[in-house]
Amino acid sequence: MPRGQAEHPTSYIIAALLLIALWYLASLLLASPELPAPPTVFYAFIAGIRADLGYHILISTFRVVYGIALAGSFAVPLGLLCYINRVDKYTAPVIYLLYPIPHIVLLPLIILLFGIGDLSKIVLIAIIVFFQILVTTRDAARNLSTNYIYSLLSLGATAKDIYRHVILPACLPKILTAMRISVGTSIAVLFFVESFATEKGLGYMIMYAWSRMDYPALYASMVAMALLGLCLYLILECVEKRLCAWIYI
C-alpha cells in the first residue's frame, strides 16, 4: 500500500486541526487585524454563505472545472498520440519549447481573442494546465513497453484496440495524477484571472474584501478557495481509485 495511508479521513481531520491551531496561535501572537483568529473567520464564512459566497464559489468552480476539462480534452488525446513516433517527432520539440514560457504573459492576447468574459479566464487556466497534462501524458505514452503492444497484436488487434486496451489504460494513472496536480495550479491561476475585470468569483471576493480592509471576509474567501481545491483533489482521487484499482494492489 504505497499511497493508502495519507488518504485516511482521520489524518485529514488531524492535519486540519493542527493547521487551525497554528493559525490561532499566530493570530494571538501577531494580534493584528491582518490575521484574524479562526473563529472570527468562521463566523465571516457563515455570514458569507448566508449572503452570496455560495454563488461566487459556484462561479469559481465552474471556471476551474471547465478550464481543466478543456485542457484535458486536448492534452490527453495529443499526448497519447505521441506514442506514434511520427507524431512525437513533430510534437515533442514544440511542447518543450512552449512549456517553460510563463503562459500568464499571454493574457493580453487571450483577452484580444476571447474578450474579457468567462471564456478568456477559462482559456488561460486551460492553456497553463494543458501543458502540465500534455507533458505527463506524452512521457507515459512514450515509456510504454512494446511487449504490451506485441501481446495485443498477437490477439489480432487493430490500432483502435491498441489505444483502447493498452495505451489509454496504461497511461491513465499518470494522466489522473497530472490532473490532480493541475488542480493546485489552476486555482492559483484562477485567483489571478478573477482579480480583474470581473465582479464574480472567489478571486474577486478576495480583492474586494482586501480593498475594504475587511480581513475576516478576505480570509473566509481564502478558506473557500482552499476547500474548493481540496474537493476537486479528492474527487479526482476517487476517480483514480475507481478507474485504476489495479495500481493499488
Add this chain to the structure above:
Amino acid sequence: MIEAKKLSMVYPDGTEALRDVNFVIPAGASCSIIGPSGCGKSTLLFILAGILKPTGGRVQLGAEPREVALILQDYGLFPWKTVYENVVLGLQIRGIPKSERRRIALSLMDKLGLSSFANHYPKQLSGGMQQRVGFARALALKPKILLMDEPLSSLDALTRETLQNFLLELWKDNGMTMVLVTHSIEEAVFLGKVIIVLTPRPGHVAKIIENLNVGDENYRSKEAFFTKCREVRQNIPPAI
C-alpha cells in the same frame, strides 16, 4: 505446417538478430526451439506470428493469421485487466458476442483451475497461475498454431513439470501445431517432436533433431529421454 525460408532480421539499430534461418515444421507437430539467450528466439516467434516483418526471407503458414496464437515471454498479461478480462480479450477483439465469449472463457478458466481468480489482477497471482491465464487467453482463440516464448522459464521446478504435462496433453488432444521456445534441454526433449537448435546471435539453425518418442508414457524417466538430451547437448554450439 510452418515453413521458414531464408529468414533474416536486422533491427533498425543495426542489431543482426537472425541470419538465413530455414526449417519446416509439419502440421500437427510439436516443435522446441532452443538456443542461448539473445540469439533471436523471441524475434523468430514475433516473425512467425506476423507481428514483425523479417528484413529478408519469408514465412509460410498453413493457417490464417487469426488461427495463430502467441504467448509472450513473461506471460504478456495486462496488469490493468482482471484475469477474466485478460482471458476474453482476444475474443473481444475478434468481435465474438459477449455471451459466447463468456461461455468459452469460463469453461477454459474452469479447466485451468482459474475460476476462483476471475476478478483478481495478474499481480495478485503466482507465476504459475499467471502463466495459466496466458494459456487460457491463447487457447480461447482455438488456434491451429500455438507459439510460446519461454512459457515455463520463470517457474519453480514442480509447477514447471505440472505445466509441461499439461502442454503435452493439450498437444495430444488438440492436434494443433505447437512451437515452444525454451532454454532448457530437458524441456525441449520432453515436448518437442522436432527440436531446432539455434546458434548464438545472429541466430541460425545449428541442427534440427527428430525426437519421435515424445508423448511416450513416462518419457521423462526412460533411457531414450536421456540419450536424446545428450544428443541435443552435443549439438549446442559452444557459447563464445
